[in-house]
Amino acid sequence: MARKTGSRAEITGPLIRRAALSLFSRHGYAAVSMRRIAAEVGVQAGTLYLYTSDKQSLLFELMRNHMEELLTAWSREPKGEEPPARLAAFVRFHIRFHLERPEAVFLAYMELRSLVPENFARIEALRQRYEDALADILRAGIAAGRFQIADLRLATMSIIAMLTGVNTWYRDGGRLSREEVGEIYVEMVARLVGPDRGAAPDLGVLGER
Amino acid sequence: MARKTGSRAEITGPLIRRAALSLFSRHGYAAVSMRRIAAEVGVQAGTLYLYTSDKQSLLFELMRNHMEELLTAWSREPKGEEPPARLAAFVRFHIRFHLERPEAVFLAYMELRSLVPENFARIEALRQRYEDALADILRAGIAAGRFQIADLRLATMSIIAMLTGVNTWYRDGGRLSREEVGEIYVEMVARLVGPDRGAAPDLGVLGER
DNA sequence: GCTTGGCATGAACGCCCGTTCAGTTAATCT
DNA sequence: AGATTAACTGAACGGGCGTTCATGCCAAGC
Incomplete structure (x- = not known):
């Protein structure tokens, strides 16, 4: 039987990418901080580094x-x-x-x-x-x-x-x-x-x- | 008799605008600091504020x-x-x-x-x-x-x-x-x-x- | 019920940011 | 020569930056 929901990680990863896409496209890469992306997702900045190696890779x-x-x-x-x-x-x-x-x-x-x-x-x-x-x-x-x-x-x-x-x-x-x-x-x-x-x-x- | 050269201010102003244009266009507004523009012109950051009210106006x-x-x-x-x-x-x-x-x-x-x-x-x-x-x-x-x-x-x-x-x-x-x-x-x-x-x-x- | 391990925290690191301003320099004017 | 003034310095302010990491939480597996 299939899982009802994915693990947290399977959800948080896409959420981070979606938030980063939205913020980068609206304000520009340099103008958006990792802390701001994290806030959009509802996590702390450190958490982003469980899903991406750094800002440039994101x-x-x-x-x-x-x-x-x-x-x-x-x-x-x-x-x-x-x-x-x-x-x-x-x-x-x-x-x-x-x-x-x-x-x-x-x-x-x-x-x-x-x-x-x-x-x-x-x-x-x-x-x-x-x-x-x-x-x-x-x-x-x-x-x-x-x-x-x-x-x-x-x-x-x-x-x-x-x-x-x-x-x-x-x-x-x-x-x-x-x-x-x-x-x-x-x-x-x-x-x-x-x-x-x-x-x-x-x-x-x-x-x- | 006319001045041989303009005052310093008459030269520095355009230099600042030229440096800002070059740096902003190459790296983006948010990625360029006032200190970096000043360095390009050869002055300290504070000097820029004699020629522009702030970065946004520039x-x-x-x-x-x-x-x-x-x-x-x-x-x-x-x-x-x-x-x-x-x-x-x-x-x-x-x-x-x-x-x-x-x-x-x-x-x-x-x-x-x-x-x-x-x-x-x-x-x-x-x-x-x-x-x-x-x-x-x-x-x-x-x-x-x-x-x-x-x-x-x-x-x-x-x-x-x-x-x-x-x-x-x-x-x-x-x-x-x-x-x-x-x-x-x-x-x-x-x-x-x-x-x-x-x-x-x-x-x-x-x-x- | 206990252990394991994935997930997230939040403090800390060293650094850079835009902007202000008292003080210094050097050219100009009297 | 001395006074005036425009031009610039350099330190300081409060704050934010990207990134790391020891610590804690909590659900899943035994």
């Missing part, structure tokens, strides 16, 4: 966990065959995934400079793999004559930047749903990469709103 | 100064008449201005959360005015039938995000000059906002590289 594990979830989730995403469909899938996935975990996204973008060099390199490598996933789609689309792109790297960085930018302004309960935002971005990104209009929805549908 | 003045320079510079920029030309001017201006002062840009984007609410609101208002400048161009282009845009706000945010993103990867001495990057972005933004191809340079020119 930050690094949060960021690594986020980046690995991102890569895993994208690898499991249904993507379609043709480059335009794959690109549309990437846009929808990116917006949905990032809007689901705004704190982790904010942390991963803002606290890179708080990582010691070794940890920075590891996170950077994971981020690079994600960028490459998009670049691969664009490259395939160029090769297939479906995209018209002046510079692959600049197009890649532009798309990532505009998609991630959604997190800075989107609020639930606003004018547009997440899905509506996703569809408008699918359209804008499709224009950005070239003249192929085959797989993109007709603008008129969105224009009617 | 940060706020740096951010406010940056945002006001941004708005002033844009207001003085030659812009052209037609919306497509104005949009291209905005793109070129944004990239040029931001690449000229990466530290201030980084600070203004990363340290908003370190501002007390009153200062945050003031910086936010300045940023809003800049966004509005772009939104006004897009609105005029829609009204003139030159742009085809599904959602004005989303297009505005997308363009700002992709342009500001240049600062995260551009390095002098790299594959492309600032001007080349600017022209490629002019082209990508032109596609984003609609089918009007009149004012945009032919892609072939860039494609030849």
Whole structure:
């Protein structure tokens, strides 16, 4: 028979990570003390060291966990065959995934400079793999004559930047749903990469709103 | 007769602001102590308080100064008449201005959360005015039938995000000059906002590289 | 009922923080 | 030469920092 509840440790660990994520993302790594994290969880500062070796590791594990979830989730995403469909899938996935975990996204973008060099390199490598996933789609689309792109790297960085930018302004309960935002971005990104209009929805549908 | 050199105070003040900008942007506001800024300038910590009322004001003045320079510079920029030309001017201006002062840009984007609410609101208002400048161009282009845009706000945010993103990867001495990057972005933004191809340079020119 | 061991405490360590201010220096003015 | 003043020092204030560790608690296993 299964346990009804986990041991205390099995609960406290995640609680610490959740509190650290929330506080780090709101106030910044350097501005949040171990004592403040502990207070949020309801324990003393010393207790944190039963679950993490030090403050830097706590930050690094949060960021690594986020980046690995991102890569895993994208690898499991249904993507379609043709480059335009794959690109549309990437846009929808990116917006949905990032809007689901705004704190982790904010942390991963803002606290890179708080990582010691070794940890920075590891996170950077994971981020690079994600960028490459998009670049691969664009490259395939160029090769297939479906995209018209002046510079692959600049197009890649532009798309990532505009998609991630959604997190800075989107609020639930606003004018547009997440899905509506996703569809408008699918359209804008499709224009950005070239003249192929085959797989993109007709603008008129969105224009009617 | 005019003074040969300024008084010490006229030199030390700017030195403090420059050191604070550099350190804040590299390590973050919370991670930089007043003593460290003072050491960079070559004075004792107490001296800083002859030039700023406190650490928060030092940060706020740096951010406010940056945002006001941004708005002033844009207001003085030659812009052209037609919306497509104005949009291209905005793109070129944004990239040029931001690449000229990466530290201030980084600070203004990363340290908003370190501002007390009153200062945050003031910086936010300045940023809003800049966004509005772009939104006004897009609105005029829609009204003139030159742009085809599904959602004005989303297009505005997308363009700002992709342009500001240049600062995260551009390095002098790299594959492309600032001007080349600017022209490629002019082209990508032109596609984003609609089918009007009149004012945009032919892609072939860039494609030849 | 007693022992074991996982879990948490809370005091302590040495250090750094933002800010103040009485006192010192050195240039300028009369 | 002496007075004035702007510029800066360096010590001090109260407090918080990350981290360690001897000690205690209490539920689980015998």
